[in-house]
Each structure stands twice: as C-alpha cells, then as structure tokens.
Amino acid sequence: MPLTRKKAIILLGPPGAGKGTQAKTLSQRLKIVHISTGDILREAIRSDTSLGREAAKYVERGELVADNLVTRMARERLSCDDTKEGFILDGFPRNLAQAESLDEFFNSNGLLDYSVIYLETSENTIIKRLTGRRICKSCQAVYHLINAPSNKQGVCDACGGELYQRPDDSEATIKNRLQVYERLTAPVVAYYSHKGKLLHISADNEAEKVIEAILKFLSNNSQGPDKKP
Known part of the structure; x- marks a missing residue:
C-alpha cells in the first residue's frame, strides 16, 4: 500500500553539524517522528546485539557502518506505523549507494515528495x-x-x-570521520542537488536561526534546486 506522509525530511551534514539537535526540534514543532540511524546503532551497540557488535567495529575505527547493516535498519524503521504522518531522517543516507537505495524504497512506497536539507559548518x-x-x-x-x-x-x-565522552568524539577520530564523510557522503549532496531536492543552510549560526530557516523553507517549498537562503 502506498505510504502517504505529510512531511518527509532528510537532514544531511557532517558530524557535529547539529543534525540531531535540529531534528529533535523539528520533530516537536511539526509533530512527526525523528529517526536517527546513529541513535539506533548506538542502542544496538549498548545492548550488545549481533547488529551492535558488527557496527561497533566500524564506529571504533571512525568508519561508516557497512551499507547492508544501515540500509536494512533504515528501511525497517521507515516502515513502522509511527512514520505515517511524516518523518525526519537523520544520519542516512551517507553515501551514493544508500541514497539510491532510499529512493528505490521511496518510489516503491509512493513517496515522491520529500525535502533534503544540508547543514554546512566549518x-x-x-x-x-x-x-x-x-x-x-x-x-x-x-x-x-x-x-x-x-x-x-x-x-x-x-x-x-x-x-x-564517546570514543568517536575524540579529536583524532573526528578528523578521520570528516575525511570519510568528505569522500563518501559529499557525492550525496551532488545527487540531491541534481534532483532539485537540496537546500543549503549554514549550521554555524545559532540553533534557533537554523531552525527558523528550515521551517521557512518547509512552509514555502517553492524554491528552485540547490538554494542557499
């Protein structure tokens, strides 16, 4: 059965851009569920599940978790009943293969209208x-x-x-994560820009200014592709 959702939002940006903070605020204001693949993975690691043990090996090295693990988890979570009114997806997709897989999932479920917000920061x-x-x-x-x-x-x-302090919040690991991000995730930005889905927002601003810029865009989503407010 096609999924009909009022709001479907993907938040992109490097580690530390504030995706989690903005997603939680958006979730409260728009009354839609916040789905964080990072939170789901960390809970799996903390609970020492089989998925968590596999994921922990990647996290400890500052690497992105394998596509097959994250994609399976994301698809299962997006299929839950609490996403029917909409959702904010934070932490996925992180590479081009994941983005294409997500589009396949959206298309197969009739979800063609969604927004992608890219939080930029230094x-x-x-x-x-x-x-x-x-x-x-x-x-x-x-x-x-x-x-x-x-x-x-x-x-x-x-x-x-x-x-x-999380092991992946040490300075050395952060720098490695940023290198991995630039290599694998930056092409996702180009992918959504080409599709006309992408909005750039500076996340160096105060959190409230960032959220207001996002809400303004969502309330009047008539801008052309690859806009910078």
Whole structure:
C-alpha cells in the first residue's frame, strides 16, 4: 500500500553539524517522528546485539557502518506505523549507494515528495562541538562542557548517571570521520542537488536561526534546486 506522509525530511551534514539537535526540534514543532540511524546503532551497540557488535567495529575505527547493516535498519524503521504522518531522517543516507537505495524504497512506497536539507559548518566548529560533548550512560541525555554543561561535573542532571565522552568524539577520530564523510557522503549532496531536492543552510549560526530557516523553507517549498537562503 502506498505510504502517504505529510512531511518527509532528510537532514544531511557532517558530524557535529547539529543534525540531531535540529531534528529533535523539528520533530516537536511539526509533530512527526525523528529517526536517527546513529541513535539506533548506538542502542544496538549498548545492548550488545549481533547488529551492535558488527557496527561497533566500524564506529571504533571512525568508519561508516557497512551499507547492508544501515540500509536494512533504515528501511525497517521507515516502515513502522509511527512514520505515517511524516518523518525526519537523520544520519542516512551517507553515501551514493544508500541514497539510491532510499529512493528505490521511496518510489516503491509512493513517496515522491520529500525535502533534503544540508547543514554546512566549518571543521573548527565541528571539532569544538564534538570534543566537548558528553553523554549520560543511563538515559543518553546530551551535554556539552562549554555550551550546555551539567550542574555537577560528570553527573547527569536528569537521572544522576555518569557522563562520558564517546570514543568517536575524540579529536583524532573526528578528523578521520570528516575525511570519510568528505569522500563518501559529499557525492550525496551532488545527487540531491541534481534532483532539485537540496537546500543549503549554514549550521554555524545559532540553533534557533537554523531552525527558523528550515521551517521557512518547509512552509514555502517553492524554491528552485540547490538554494542557499
């Protein structure tokens, strides 16, 4: 049966561009589900599932997880009932093969109208954002040593859990991730630009300015291809 969705949004951008932050805000304002392949993978790793063990090997090396693992997971998640009103896809597709596979899935389910938003940011900004990030081991709440610190150092405000730095948030791993991103994910930007689906937005701006630019675009999606507001 064809899937009819009010909003279908893909968020692209390098690690640290703020895709997760913007996706959560969009989810709340548009009342549609936020699907993060990164969150799903991290939960699988934390739970030590077979998929998680496979994915962990890639994450620890700062590499993108194998296409067959991520694509299977993304398709299964997009088929869930809570996506019927729309969805925000964050963390997928990450390479051209994944983008083409996603389009095949969309086409087979009658989903032809979707928006792709590319969050652009500098390497220096990315490194500052990610090296300062801390995650609660218990509830997965996100903090930042400078921008959003916890009240007590190393302790989650919400549940009292221990805060830690992800292995993939070290500076060396971040630089490797950015190199991998540029090599594999940048062609996805060209792919969606060619299809007339892409909007460029600077993610170096304050989060509220970024979200307002996205919402303005979505409310009047009559711009031509590859626009920069």
